[in-house]
Amino acid sequence: MEKDPTQPNTSETKRRISVPEYAMALAHVASLRSEDPFRQVGAVALDHSNRVIGTAYNGLAPGFDAPDGFWDDRDARRRFMLHAEVNLCSLFTRGSARVVAITTMPCTSCMQMLCAYSVEEIYFRDDYAASEADQIAELYGVRLQQITDYPYISELPIVH
Numbered sequence: 001m002e003k004d005p006t007q008p009n010t011s012e013t014k015r016r017i018s019v020p021e022y023a024m025a026l027a028h029v030a031s032l033r034s035e036d037p038f039r040q041v042g043a044v045a046l047d048h049s050n051r052v053i054g055t056a057y058n059g060l061a062p063g064f065d066a067p068d069g070f071w072d073d074r075d076a077r078r079r080f081m082l083h084a085e086v087n088l089c090s091l092f093t094r095g096s097a098r099v100v101a102i103t104t105m106p107c108t109s110c111m112q113m114l115c116a117y118s119v120e121e122i123y124f125r126d127d128y129a130a131s132e133a134d135q136i137a138e139l140y141g142v143r144l145q146q147i148t149d150y151p152y153i154s155e156l157p158i159v160h
């Protein structure tokens with residue numbers, strides 16, 4: 001039987017946090033850094049040794065300071081927001097990230113991008129109904145799995 005990577009290693013007496021749980025907890029912390037008042041999304045990438053490549057969150061282009069009133073109109077600013085996955089993929093080259101965890105299911109465009117970067121496993125917490133990520137994952141053979149419970153989730157504020 002194939003081992004479920006979301007489950008912790010039960011052969012040890014001490015409970016060890018699984019790699020997907022580890023990644024999701026890190027993505028959750030990253031989401032707390034987003035300055036978007038409407039939706040805060042965090043993401044993390046792990047390499048083939050499960051080492052952290054980097055964390056990212058949704059926001060404006062690096063170095064850009066939002067003018068007064070920028071955050072007031074959600075629809076007007078939406079086109080300018082860089083998704084957490086876009087910022088994350090700016091940190092590595094294709095094939096170097098094996099696992100990506102995001103607090104929200106990737107949108108269709110970001111899912112396509114993660115496939116272009118050859119990410120093998122993608123974990124998310126919150127559903128995103130408009131996304132076609134599940135169909136894209138199925139076609140390309142990418143693991144796309146929801147994780148709603150992980151260590152420290154109850155101790156961190158949940159932001160959406």
Ligand SMILES: [Zn+2]
Pocket residue numbers: 083085106107108109110111
């Ligand atoms: Zn996106």
